[in-house]
Amino acid sequence: MVAKAPTEERIWQLLEEVSDPEVPVLSILDLGIVRGVKVDGEQVTVSITPTYSGCPAMNTIATDIRLRLLAEGIPNVTIHNQLSPAWTTDWMSQAGREKLEAYGIAPPVDGTATGHVLNLFGKDTAVRCPLCKSDHTHLVSQFGSTACKAHYQCDDCHEPFDYFKCHA
């Protein structure tokens, strides 16, 4: 079999099929961590940006990208880890935000990143409950089940839920 050089467009299509291992409804494109794709003959380079420095999903994502491309007969893949510019939730797609909410995780509320550390005990970000859509919710803990999420509770339906923190 003669290997056909893949096109960049094809690589992007395949990346759409690689999901975030911790939030499987999101593709890595929805998440906004793919910074670029370069095809040079049979050599493919995919640049990704970690969400949080210690995110344990990054290694899994790199492996999943390799496996997905390998399944298409593309073995020569370099995963380039790009730290700068740092990832921000602004790069999360609109489709991704809708998928998150449907999955039960409140999507990031833009412009609410905790850059203002001196504002101690400041007002919590108003986050809509992804289950009953009430705005009466409160922050339980800034640190949730994974590095990218905070833990909230709804004051109307009383369900606890994850909030995908704004990170900018």
Next chain:
Amino acid sequence: MQVAPSETVALNSYSPELRQQLFQYVLQLADTSLILGHRLSEWCGHGPILEQDLAMANIALDLLGETRSLYQYAAELEGQDRTEDDLAFLRLAVEYKNPLLVEQPNGDFGDTVARQFLFDNFHYHFLLQLKASPDERLAAIAEKAVKEAAYHLKWSSEWMIRLGDGTEESRQRLDKALGNLWRYSGELTTPTAAEKALQATGIIPDYAGLLPKMEAHLNHVFQEATLPVPQGVFMMTGGKEGRHTEHLGYILAELQYMQRTYPGMRW
């Protein structure tokens, strides 16, 4: 490691001496985050309540992430065969350059909060400045880490206030913690000869420039916590030059056990 580290832009423009100095300094930063991250991870499963157990595990994870980026860079600066794992797991206690504060034991939750606050107040303000370093790699690592350090400082500041202005017992314990840990806080901003040399090149920030903002935040937190700021305490130093308290050896014994017992082991 499956993720290739970023390509380095400036490495070749450094003289061998500067490269060696920078290697030592990046190791110092990496060791600092590694040891504190390890300390916090010791809380995993033992936190006072579930949410704070998770918070400490999250902060530990952020620090370990920062550590990996730093050790990867250090390995490149050294340009030998050592990998990030060799640097993290196969050096002796005297080769570790973390300041003494971060190796101090967890104690109770108050001890951990006090240690974390003293560190975060430095770490956050330091990273804000390091972001502007002409060394692109350090600047990129700082740009990433400072967002996380902001959450850490908010967390530890709020707990300082809750405990200090809390019950009689929480206040007493926090007061005792500060009585023990304050002496290690000065080392963070006291440059060693090696740090002064790097500060002179402009690659790393002058710590004196951080002090006004650190002090302003600390004073605000202590005031809210109704705690007096300790005065006239003799400051212990030496960690950044490899002279450690007895605690580091015990940490390394646990941290390095696997790599020492099964050399070359990988995930």
